[in-house]
Amino acid sequence: MSGAWQAARLVIERDLRLAFRNRAQLLHPLLFFAIVTTLFPLALSPEPSRLRDVAPGVLWVAALLASLLAIEFLFRDDAQDGTLEQYALSGQSLTWLLFAKTLSHWLLTGLPLALMSPVAAYGLGVAVEAVPGIIASITLGTIALSLLGAVTAGLTLGIRRGGAMLSLLTLPLAVPLLIFGAQATARAIAGEPVAGPMYLLAAFVVLGLTLAPLAAAAAVRISLE
């Protein structure tokens, strides 16, 4: 058992270290998120009341697309240099190692996105009181998205121009997350109780934690064949 924990810790340490040695790649999804949320006021109107109405949708669609951008890199480098094959052959459970990998991926992309979202929300005219609700909903949503993305990224490994395929597979599956995530954010912004949609988001996270690593491991194994 301790072997499994140690393996997971090593995977996470390695991923974090590699990510911090290549900071530009780490910043891409965040910059993308910032730019997309900036485009909306320019395209719609700078009027705060109108922006506040669309803020939940803008935040969530931008977060979804930014996560999608990041998911493309989840397995790509490791598949190219053979690390994934070593994981599969290591004797440790591939499901568990990919779970650790997904966790580190979320720490590197989802968590920063969640922490950054209040700034973008403020830019869209949202009151400061809504910040905890926004952070919580985007945190839960990005966890579930990273887990879902691990499956679809595993399936699209090794496909030429896999990026387009990845979005075609991931986005329809992410529809429930978008609905309840945006709803939780909208309620937080309106100052209403957010518990309902938040519980549902949490339920998706639990479902994802239970099933997604298994499916991701199956997908990666198929792609490595």
Added chain:
Amino acid sequence: MDWTWFHRFGSPPHLYRLAGTLVPWFAWPAAILIAAGLYGGLVLAPPDYQQGDGFRIIYVHAPSAWLSLMAYTMMAVTAAIGLIWRMKAAHAVAASCAPVGAWFTVAALGTGMLWGKPMWGTYWAWDPRLTAELVLLFLYLGYIGLRSAIEDPQRADRASAVLAIVGVINVPIVRYSVEWWNSIHQAPSVMKFGKPSISWPMLTPLLIMFVGFTLLFAALVLVRVRAEILRRERQARWVTEMVTQ
């Protein structure tokens, strides 16, 4: 227990011949039932007291919507069988379900839009069930896309099988989440517990259409399965023998 009958399905020549024998047994009853259902629905059934004759599109819309879901479920089940027992023939069935199911989804969407225009005053409303149907269409297209993007057929089979299984878990979630999100679609009139809220002269043709469409689906899938098996086994000796005979 003797499992030979199950494993025989895994043999492509056996499945090819079986599908060939079964096609007429599904196609003819389907044609008869659909003709009878259409006559009953379009001519015999009385007009609806609110929607007039406009409701009659239900005789195509509801069976298409039902098959769009059933085809997805069947695709996922056969894909899972193919993944678990490594049965190539099951993958061929899953691959054949996808385009047929996608077309039934298009039919359900198209008839739903035509129905929406006189009833809601617009072709497209973000009604939950229309939206869920649209997401289902995207799931089908993703499945077909993934299958065609992977060149190695065995890898394509197995990868798309995982996707189908993930998708089938997601379909009910999508359905309920859009239901809670927004609702103007009329409440279900057949698929609910207790007595259906639709009169027998209207309901009977609908039930006939359900059975007819399901048989049509089976016939279409079987024809596609035969084509799919031939495509996959084009190098095999039994195909050459069959063609040259």
